[in-house]
Amino acid sequence: MVAEKHLVITEQQLVSEISQLIQSSKQRVAVAVNAELTLLYWHIGQRINQHILQNERAEYGKQVIKNLSKSLTEQFGKGWGRSHLNYCVKFADTFGDLEIVHALRGKLSWTYFTKLFVIDDPKVNGYVSF
Template sequence: MQLTTDIKQIILQSRETAIRAVDFQRVLMYWHIGKRIFEEEQQGQDRADYGAYLIKELAQQLVPEFGSAFSSRQLNWYRQFYRTFPIVNALRSQLNWTQYRMLLRLDDADKREFYIAESVKNNWSSRQLERQIYSNLYERLLLSNDKASVLAVVKFSLPEKQIFAS
């Protein structure tokens, strides 16, 4: 029955939208935590020592109440996240924390921007983004005289659902 099919589709789309909204709120929370840590560090006398102490002390206070998402290692990621993406309005709601963590590992800002744009345009999952980064898509495109062919191979390697989503 068409009505049932339509309603199922509405339910599935709403669930996906809700999941993305929650994921993005988590990304924003991590950004704000990173910003606050960074601002506090800038007031310290000896930044390197103070930063390490600050994060360790914060983790000891936060982990018992909020869990391992606020360990020293994670707090360092949040600080790096803020430093890499200092403009909150530039964050993309289509990307989740796992994708942003992968992007943080890229030293080249142009390369990072390329993968952000392609992830959003092609609705890449975290796994698809990881696969494209490790297959050096950015470098292959820079070296290629036939960029359309390289991008066609990327589209061919994505699941059918993702090809039609772009």
């Protein structure tokens, strides 16, 4: 009976330790995925900016975003709406230096960055613009 009780405690400890390993790993994966997506979104914004600047027309830029959104949504599913692509462009504009993006991508989530873009306060925008 004592041996069975000891075995149960040991199994509970094993479950607890393995659960902690799983949770820790899931957290690291989430951070890594977010960091990679943040970098992807910066590259997308940078590429869109380069393409639009070649033509130097605001109306053309709107059409590019609209067409890209449609094509990317057809190819990859939800998540590539015009507002998301505009956030990518804003992200590349705000953080023009790729080294800064590399430094911040593991520390700040994409959601955090998108919240910064909608703040209409010159003090805040001046603070986050590098």
